Amino acid sequence: MVEMNPSKNPFSPGAGTQPPELTGRSEILQRSQTTLERVRLRRADRSCMLVGLRGVGKTVLLNRIYQEADGGGFKAVILEAPEDKALAELLAPALRRILLQLDTGAGAREKLHAAFGALRAFASTFKVSIGDIGIGIEPARGMADSGALDNDVTDLLVAVGEAAAERGAAVALMIDELQYVREAGLAALLAGLHRVAQLNLPLVLFGAGLPQLVGLTGRAKSYAERLFEFRQIGPLVDADARAAVREPIEREGAAITEDALSGIVRVTEGYPYFLQEWGSHTWLYATRSPFTADDVHGATAEAIAALDRGFFRVRFDRLSRAERDYLRAMAELGPGPHRSSDIAARLSRTVEQVAPLRGKVIAKGMAYAPGHGDTAFTVPMFDAYMRRVMPDFAPRPPKRRTPIRVRQARSR
Numbered sequence: 001m002v003e004m005n006p007s008k009n010p011f012s013p014g015a016g017t018q019p020p021e022l023t024g025r026s027e028i029l030q031r032s033q034t035t036l037e038r039v040r041l042r043r044a045d046r047s048c049m050l051v052g053l054r055g056v057g058k059t060v061l062l063n064r065i066y067q068e069a070d071g072g073g074f075k076a077v078i079l080e081a082p083e084d085k086a087l088a089e090l091l092a093p094a095l096r097r098i099l100l101q102l103d104t105g106a107g108a109r110e111k112l113h114a115a116f117g118a119l120r121a122f123a124s125t126f127k128v129s130i131g132d133i134g135i136g137i138e139p140a141r142g143m144a145d146s147g148a149l150d151n152d153v154t155d156l157l158v159a160v161g162e163a164a165a166e167r168g169a170a171v172a173l174m175i176d177e178l179q180y181v182r183e184a185g186l187a188a189l190l191a192g193l194h195r196v197a198q199l200n201l202p203l204v205l206f207g208a209g210l211p212q213l214v215g216l217t218g219r220a221k222s223y224a225e226r227l228f229e230f231r232q233i234g235p236l237v238d239a240d241a242r243a244a245v246r247e248p249i250e251r252e253g254a255a256i257t258e259d260a261l262s263g264i265v266r267v268t269e270g271y272p273y274f275l276q277e278w279g280s281h282t283w284l285y286a287t288r289s290p291f292t293a294d295d296v297h298g299a300t301a302e303a304i305a306a307l308d309r310g311f312f313r314v315r316f317d318r319l320s321r322a323e324r325d326y327l328r329a330m331a332e333l334g335p336g337p338h339r340s341s342d343i344a345a346r347l348s349r350t351v352e353q354v355a356p357l358r359g360k361v362i363a364k365g366m367a368y369a370p371g372h373g374d375t376a377f378t379v380p381m382f383d384a385y386m387r388r389v390m391p392d393f394a395p396r397p398p399k400r401r402t403p404i405r406v407r408q409a410r411s412r
Contacts, residue, residue, distance in 0.1 A: 004286055010248035011280035013306075018060055019276055020248035024240030025061060028231055032065045032206065035229075036072060039204045040170045046226075047193055049178070049217070050208040052233035054379045055273035055311070058208040061233065062174050065206050069172040075101040075164065078174035083364075087153070087185025088126035094173065095119055095160055096130045102167050114140060115156075115163035121145035122156050149188040157192035161201030170202035179209040179216060179365060187220040194227055210378045212368040235270035235380075244272065245279045255290035256282075263296040271380050273311070277303050312385040318364060324386075326357040327366060328393045330375065331386035337376035347395045 010020045028050075038045040050058045062078065069076040077094045099115055116133055117140030123130045125145045139145065144155040164171045175181075181189065189205075196203050207213070207228075217224035236244060242261045249256050264282065268274035278299065282291055285299035319327065329346035330338055344354045358375060361367045370376050377383060387393075 004254075004283065004288070006284060008252050009280055009283045010252055011276045011283060013273060013276040013280055015059065017276075018063065019057075019244065019272060020251070021244050022057075022060065022064070023243045023247075024236040025057070025233075028061060028233070029064060029068075031229075031231075033068055035204060036065075036069055036074065036170075036172065039172075039202050040073065042165075042200055042202055044197060044200055045204070046197075046229045047205040047207070049213060049228045049230045050206070050233050051211055051213050051230055053211065053271075053377075054315075055271045056233045056235065057272040058233050059176055060272070062176055062206060062208045066172070066174045069174075074170050074172040076172040076174065078176070080176045081178055081180045083180045086126070087149070087181055087188060088122070088128050090175075090181070090185075091153070091156070091189075092119065092123045092126070092128040092130050095156065096133060098160060098171055099133070099163065102163055102169060108166050111159070111166035112163040113137070114143070115159040118144040118156050118159040122152055125152060149184055150191045153188040154192040154195045157196050157203060158199065158201065161196050161199065161203040164202050171204070173203070173205045174207075175205065176208045177365075178207040179213045183216070183220055186216060190217060190221040190224055190227060194221070194223060197227065210365050210368060211370065212362060212378075215369070236272060236275070237270065238265060241265045241268070241270040241275060244275050248279065249283070249291070253289075254283075257290050257292050259293040260291045260296045263293050267296075267300060269380065274303075274307075274380070277307060277311075281306065307381075308385060308388065312379070312382065312389075315366060315379060315382070316385070316389060319361070319366065322357055323361050323364070323366070324390065325393075325395055326354060326361055327377075327382070328386045328390045329395060330367070330377065331383035332393065333383075335377070335381075335383050337370050337374040340373050340375055343375060 012019065032048060035045045035048060050061055052058055066076055066078045075098045077097055079090060079094055081090055096119060099112065099119060102112055116137045119130065120133065120137055121139035122144040124139050125147055143159065144152040146152055160171060193205055214230055217228065242265060245261060245264055246256055260282070264275065264278045268278050278296065281299040281303040282296050285302070286295040316324070325347065326343065329343050330336060332346055333342055340351050340358060344351045347354055358367070362369065365378055367375050368378050
């Protein structure tokens with residue numbers, strides 16, 4: 001009889017944590033490996049964007065691609081774009097790290113020296129601290145120092161690409177949460193990557209972000225769709241979702257019934273993060289192998305409670321009261337997507353009155369617009385959470401504006 005030892009629990013729910021079995025993503029990983037190889041050989045290929053809802057495993061895939069690049073001779077760096085940081089602050093320290101990795105051994109160094117100078121000029125222009133990059137490196141004049149972000153990011157990325165080519169190397173940048181890069185910064189990044197591609201330099205970007213990233217890049221630069229290959233990452237199909245749960249359990253010498261697997265896939269809807277959560281709590285709940293549908297049912301309450309305490313709660317806590325009301329009105333309508341007019345009606349307001357709130361929840365990454373006038377959650381199952389956390393929801397009546405004449409009379 002297999003002991004259900006908690007320390008042997010194979011599942012690892014966490015932010016970007018590598019699952020014990022990465023199923024259903026082999027085609028994406030093979031395509032990324034091809035891209036890396038083509039860039040290394042100086043053969044043109046598009047950069048890649050992984051796009052999808054929370055919990056589909058974008059960060060896991062980005063980390064796996066980073067490992068492939070780092071182990072395949074690339075000078076690679078992986079970053080996460082926060083909401084409150086300008087592109088220059090994000091990019092300059094990362095490129096410093098890349099250039100220092102290139103600064104090894106003998107051989108040609110003219111382009112490398114120029115790239116260090118461009119980096120110092122860029123950092124000085126945009127007031128970014130990058131630390132020491134070597135004695136005798138002066139800011140380049142007329143390169144990456146104009147103060148025009150598009151031009152300067154382009155100069156800098158080209159300089160780094162040329163330095164990599166000079167050293168017989170290649171560069172891979174991985175940026176997660178790319179939807180948080182401000183529009184001007186995103187436009188500058190795209191402009192730089194466009195020029196790098198035109199010059200066929202060995203530098204590539206792999207990005208990841210929420211569904212709105214497709215529209216954001218398109219608005220930033222009209223040629224974004226030709227510059228990137230957008231890969232839509234969704235929930236796992238039934239066979240892959242089952243394998244993601246069954247195979248880690250079997251590697252530990254235990255088993256799970258088909259009915260139990262069906263129950264987990266049904267309640268998680270095949271989302272990789274939720275599969276890990278339910279797999280973990282089923283392991284902890286079960287007293288013997290094979291795990292049964294009753295074990296899954298018994299584990300479900302604690303799995304939901306764990307999501308409510310962590311995965312859902314950290315996102316809920318970032319919202320203002322008005323933003324919570326907006327999302328709660330969405331939740332009243334179900335999983336979505338929903339028409340903006342229907343959400344506004346639930347709040348007893350007009351579409352124009354709630355438009356600023358809609359913009360805020362989209363900017364915070366809680367919702368996106370899958371179509372004109374539509375709004376949907378970026379977090380799977382968040383509608384059910386909102387109904388649990390705000391069970392007695394009643395929209396507040398809109399504030400009545402005091403007529404100008406009355407305000408003037410009161411001020412006298």
